[in-house]
Amino acid sequence: MSKEVSGHVALAQALADQQVTTVFGVLGEGNIHVLAELGENHDVRYVKAAREDGALLMAGGYAAVTGRVGVASVTHGPGLTNTITALTHLSRARIPIVVFAGDTDTRLPFGRQHIDQAALVAPTGAGIQQLRSADAIADDVARAFGRARAERRPIVLNAPVDVQRGTTTYTPSQVQVASPQAVAPDVAALDLAVGAIAAARRPIIVAGHGAVLADARKSILTLAGRIGAPVATTLRAKDFFRGESFDLGICGTLSHGAAVDTITAADCLIAFGASLNPDTTANGSLLEGKRIVHIDLEPAQLGRHTDVSVAVQADANRAASTLVEWFDELDLPRNGGLCTDDLRTRLADFDPHNEYPPYETELVDSRELTLVLDEVFPRERTYVCDSGLFMLPGYAWLHVSEPTAFVETVDFGSIGLGLATAIGAAMGRPDRPTLLTVGDGGLTMELQELLTAARYGLDVVVVVFNDGAYGAEIAVTDRIGKGHDLALLGDVNFAAIAEGMGVKAIRIERSDQLSAIPEAIRCHHRPLLIDVRTDARTPVPR
Numbered sequence: 001m002s003k004e005v006s007g008h009v010a011l012a013q014a015l016a017d018q019q020v021t022t023v024f025g026v027l028g029e030g031n032i033h034v035l036a037e038l039g040e041n042h043d044v045r046y047v048k049a050a051r052e053d054g055a056l057l058m059a060g061g062y063a064a065v066t067g068r069v070g071v072a073s074v075t076h077g078p079g080l081t082n083t084i085t086a087l088t089h090l091s092r093a094r095i096p097i098v099v100f101a102g103d104t105d106t107r108l109p110f111g112r113q114h115i116d117q118a119a120l121v122a123p124t125g126a127g128i129q130q131l132r133s134a135d136a137i138a139d140d141v142a143r144a145f146g147r148a149r150a151e152r153r154p155i156v157l158n159a160p161v162d163v164q165r166g167t168t169t170y171t172p173s174q175v176q177v178a179s180p181q182a183v184a185p186d187v188a189a190l191d192l193a194v195g196a197i198a199a200a201r202r203p204i205i206v207a208g209h210g211a212v213l214a215d216a217r218k219s220i221l222t223l224a225g226r227i228g229a230p231v232a233t234t235l236r237a238k239d240f241f242r243g244e245s246f247d248l249g250i251c252g253t254l255s256h257g258a259a260v261d262t263i264t265a266a267d268c269l270i271a272f273g274a275s276l277n278p279d280t281t282a283n284g285s286l287l288e289g290k291r292i293v294h295i296d297l298e299p300a301q302l303g304r305h306t307d308v309s310v311a312v313q314a315d316a317n318r319a320a321s322t323l324v325e326w327f328d329e330l331d332l333p334r335n336g337g338l339c340t341d342d343l344r345t346r347l348a349d350f351d352p353h354n355e356y357p358p359y360e361t362e363l364v365d366s367r368e369l370t371l372v373l374d375e376v377f378p379r380e381r382t383y384v385c386d387s388g389l390f391m392l393p394g395y396a397w398l399h400v401s402e403p404t405a406f407v408e409t410v411d412f413g414s415i416g417l418g419l420a421t422a423i424g425a426a427m428g429r430p431d432r433p434t435l436l437t438v439g440d441g442g443l444t445m446e447l448q449e450l451l452t453a454a455r456y457g458l459d460v461v462v463v464v465f466n467d468g469a470y471g472a473e474i475a476v477t478d479r480i481g482k483g484h485d486l487a488l489l490g491d492v493n494f495a496a497i498a499e500g501m502g503v504k505a506i507r508i509e510r511s512d513q514l515s516a517i518p519e520a521i522r523c524h525h526r527p528l529l530i531d532v533r534t535d536a537r538t539p540v541p542r
Contacts, residue, residue: 007134007164012037014141015100016044017172020071022427023100024049024058028075030102030161035073047427048455050448052082054420056154057409058452059097060090061424064407065382069148070097070424076104076161077113084124085414087154091125092411094209096148096155099126103160117158126154134166138173146177182214183297185314185322192310193270194326196291200268202338203229206251206280209236210273210296211316212403217241219320220272226324228336230262230343234274238406239399246339246347252280254396256355258346262338266290272316273297277305295319352397361535364511366465367393369532373435373463374398376518380432381405382425386418388439389472390465392540398437405432416445419462423449426458433459440466440489447497453527454502460527462503464494467536474536491533498529505529 005013011034015023024047025035038044049055052074059070074080080101090097104114118128129144131137144157185193197203205224207216217240224231224246231241232251241247248259255263263269263286270293274280281287287306294308295316302311312319356367370393383400385391387410400406407425409417422436443464453460467474473487495505504525506516510533517530 004167004169007137007166007168008033008037010134010137010168010170011100011141011159011164012042013170014138014173015071016042017138018069018141018145020044022047022062023071023073024055024062024424025073026052026055026075026079028079028102030075030079030104030159031073031100033164034100048452049420050451052079053086054423054446054449054452056083056086056090056097056099057417057420058424058427059099060086060093060095061384061407061421062428063095063097064421065404065425066428067404069145070095071100072097073100074102076102076117077115080117080120080156081115084120085412086417087121087126087156088124089409089412089414089417090154094152096152098144098148099154099156101156101158102164103158105162106160107162117156121156126156127151129155129157131157131159131163134163134168137168138171139175142173142175143177146175146179149179150177152180180297182315182318183313185295185312185319189310189312190319190322190326193293193295193312194323194330194332196293196310197227197268197270197323198327198332198335200291201335202266203227203268203270203336204248204263204266204338205229205231206233206269206271206274207231207237207240207316208234208272208274208280209403210298210301212237212240212273214273214297214316214318216272216317216320219317219324223320223324226327226334228334228339229270230338232259232263233403234280235395235408237274237403238395239401240403242399245344248347250396252286253282254392255282256350256352256396258343258350262343266338268293271295272320275301275304281306356539359535359538361538362510363533363535364508364514366390366467366534366538367540368511369463369465369514369534370394370397370437372514372517373437376521377435377461378433382407382422382429382432382434384418384422384425384434384436385409386436386438386442387413387415388442388465389475389540390437390439390534394437415439415442418442419446419449419453422460422462423453423458426460427456430459433461436460436462438462438464439471440464440468440492440494441470443494444489444492450498450501450503450527450529457526461521461524462527462529464529464531465534466492466494466531467534468492469536471536478537493531495529495531498531503527503529505531508532
């Protein structure tokens with residue numbers, strides 16, 4: 001492109017140069033020209049979200065399951081203010097997306113939709129990449145995508161309309177932003193780590209999202225076998241070691257009985273790419289009496305949530321492989337005492353039904369519903385979970401084939417982020433069905449995106465844990481003995497609402513109707529909503 005073109009055309013070309021194939025968005029004056037250009041001349045799929053926050057969450061779900069940078073677009077002013085909760089969640093979840101946001105004319109600072117968009121974005125934890133001029137478009141777009149990959153967070157590409165209306169002679173960008181690299185461990189730090197591990201008699205290994213990003217499964221399992229350590233994961237690395245004889249599952253507040261016993265008995269915990277936050281450590285209780293060897297690519301994460309014995313800045317795969325090499329070279333013995341035949345048997349015989357007491361209810365036990373879904377939904381699936389008390393059994397018992405097939409939405413503690421995330425995930429991985437579990441309170445906040453799922457005929461199954469209340473708040477009102485009606489929402493028929501929005505739906509009101517779910521899933525229309533009346537006071541695993 002050597003002739004003089006408008007900023008709109010240059011922006012579309014710069015996005016296409018970044019291999020963008022899908023943009024989720026809501027139209028407005030600040031982005032419509034670029035989106036039209038992308039569709040007409042670059043064959044980029046534009047997905048029409050119902051709301052701007054939905055567009056960002058869709059881009060986040062797409063990025064989470066594909067490993068690519070997701071792309072969303074909104075207009076200026078209210079278009080961007082509508083995204084703040086989603087933007088904060090994605091920043092804390094460290095999901096890389098680029099948000100092409102129109103901005104008002106820099107020459108008209110008092111326009112109706114004007115707001116300081118950079119100042120608005122700053123508290124969310126997202127980055128801002130200002131579009132400086134028409135001539136800088138290619139470089140600024142390249143920097144936005146490079147930063148999203150390198151910083152693992154959303155970057156808002158702030159594009160004033162007067163810059164978009166300018167003219168330029170387009171030249172592809174030569175900007176290269178360095179991506180995270182597989183840093184090898186420092187020799188001195190590694191020596192301390194080897195000493196701590198070799199002195200242990202009952203080590204365990206915990207892998208987090210950083211280990212998943214580093215593709216470190218094989219090397220960590222080799223190390224675990226070499227030192228005789230059971231393995232566990234954080235929630236973000238869910239099912240990373242599923243199928244292994246000494247896989248303890250999730251470490252922390254979601255650990256089952258055998259895992260808690262084993263982790264408690266350990267004298268050394270080796271963490272790869274895991275922040276060791278309070279959820280993973282059960283508020284530190286699972287770390288008591290242990291040496292902690294903490295390995296992470298990012299130095300800011302080392303010892304962030306707890307004191308550690310040894311901190312090693314390194315890529316998880318490189319660190320695990322090097323540890324194996326050192327143990328072999330030094331001919332150190334396999335001292336681990338936790339990988340016993342008894343533990344192997346306990347893990348093989350694990351049955352979630354033994355983890356909770358019976359609960360009498362005329363409605364559906366949410367724990368039983370979770371286990372039914374795990375059994376009947378196709379094994380190759382994407383599982384997205386909204387936030388609420390119902391999520392805990394799902395986190396623990398609903399399994400996936402690999403960690404990137406699981407997407408949780410609780411990083412900012414907000415409900416109502418799941419449906420749009422599931423839509424983006426379904427767009428990113430159309431080769432497998434997407435299961436969304438969501439509460440009635442959360443779904444009420446995002447019902448509009450059912451229209452998006454219906455518009456594109458997505459292979460999404462939405463299961464509503466419909467307890468007629470904000471479940472977590474019911475627990476609070478029970479505890480304080482006040483305001484019992486504050487958290488009640490009443491019996492909303494989401495199946496009827498979904499049908500009215502063009503989504504096939506069924507309604508389950510009693511446990512003896514759960515048998516209808518397998519057939520509905522096997523023969524489901526795209527999309528499908530299953531509205532299940534659950535009991536707000538069903539005990540959940542903690």
